Amino acid sequence: MKIERFFPSAALIPFVREFLIIESDLETGNNLLPDTSIVMAFRYRGSVQNVEGETREAIPASAITGLRRSARRLHYSKATANLLVVFNEGGSAAFSRIPAHELFGLTVSSENLFRSAELNEILERLAEAKTNSDRVDIVETFLLRKLIDTKPVCLIDNAI
Numbered sequence: 001m002k003i004e005r006f007f008p009s010a011a012l013i014p015f016v017r018e019f020l021i022i023e024s025d026l027e028t029g030n031n032l033l034p035d036t037s038i039v040m041a042f043r044y045r046g047s048v049q050n051v052e053g054e055t056r057e058a059i060p061a062s063a064i065t066g067l068r069r070s071a072r073r074l075h076y077s078k079a080t081a082n083l084l085v086v087f088n089e090g091g092s093a094a095f096s097r098i099p100a101h102e103l104f105g106l107t108v109s110s111e112n113l114f115r116s117a118e119l120n121e122i123l124e125r126l127a128e129a130k131t132n133s134d135r136v137d138i139v140e141t142f143l144l145r146k147l148i149d150t151k152p153v154c155l156i157d158n159a160i
Helices: 116-128 132-146 154-159
Strands: 002-006 016-024 028-032 039-045 048-052 055-058 062-065 072-076 080-087 107-109
Touching: 002 132, 016 132, 039 116, 062 116, 080 132, 116 132
Parallel strands: none
Antiparallel strands: 002 016, 016 080, 028 072, 039 062, 039 080, 048 055, 048 072, 062 107
């Protein structure tokens, strides 16, 4: 499994901690520990499943994951590639009016936040992009267009 980290542009720094590109040539598993960030994923190649015991549930190609109390296990098929947007604490509020607590413990389709046609276009462009830097640029441009609130949430900043 190859993981490449990118930092956001100046305009997104208040909202996005980092972008991660996770590529897996081989079928593999990954254990994720709880974190303080909401994560949005764009899977532009392969498939990923959430594993709970003997049950496997497919994760949508474009998904958003809320905060969790416990670890979780993911299964990546061969030749899988994802671009993850790791939001700062409270950062997702700049792009959606859905309160973060409603996502707690969930992984849901990003279609709950954005139009499916837009998401499908992003996924197609990510798959066609030549470099990972180009992929990050595509998602940054999308997020900048979706920015609805340019002020960080002061209550969250003060709590942190």
